[in-house]
Every structure is written in structure tokens, then in C-alpha cells.
Amino acid sequence: MTDRELPIPDFDHVPLGNLAEHLVPLDRDQLGVLLEHETAHGGRLPVLELLRHRIEALDAGAEPKGSVPADLPEVSGGTPAPAEVSPATAGPKINPPSQGVPTNPAQPRR
Known part of the structure; x- marks a missing residue:
């Protein structure tokens, strides 16, 4: 099954914080x-737990409400990451701590 056939478009890329609200419109078969x-x-435990809890809620009498948008805003568009690091995208220059080299604090600086 491709991502296009899933009840939620780009399911694998929906942020966990927004996933619960996208599960509410789905019926038991779609959640399955x-x-x-x-x-x-993926086997992501938080996602599996959300899916199982929603299935349990439906089994307990909850009803699907609303609809899943065709294009989820949190997974489309956005600003692409820069292809390479430049002075404009690089982090600030830091000095190693006085007690040693950051990658090996036990080794004194030279």
C-alpha cells in the first residue's frame, strides 16, 4: 500500500503532536x-498507542467527526533546509573550555 492509498496523506510525515486530531475523522477500518x-x-510506539487508543474509543461508542484535509499544512511546503553550510547559516564560533578539549575533556589543551 502506498502513502497515497492511506486514509491520511503523508501519514509517515505528520508530526506526532498533530496526529491525534487527524485520527478523529477516521472510522475503525481506516484506523486498522x-x-x-x-x-x-515505522513501528513508532507513540503512533501505535494513538492508533490503538482511538480504536478503543470507537469500540466504546465514540463516533468519527469531521474530515481529513487532502493537503495537510504541517507536512507540505515550508522552507527547505540549506544545501550546504555557509557563513550565513553556520553557528557561532566557540572556544574550547579551559579544562580541556571538548571531544576529550581529560586531555589538556596545547
């Missing part, structure tokens, strides 16, 4: 598809 996909591909 996502649970099967996540188990086979």
Missing part, C-alpha cells in the same frame, strides 16, 4: 489500515 501500515513500516 494505518495501524497495519505503521506496524509494518
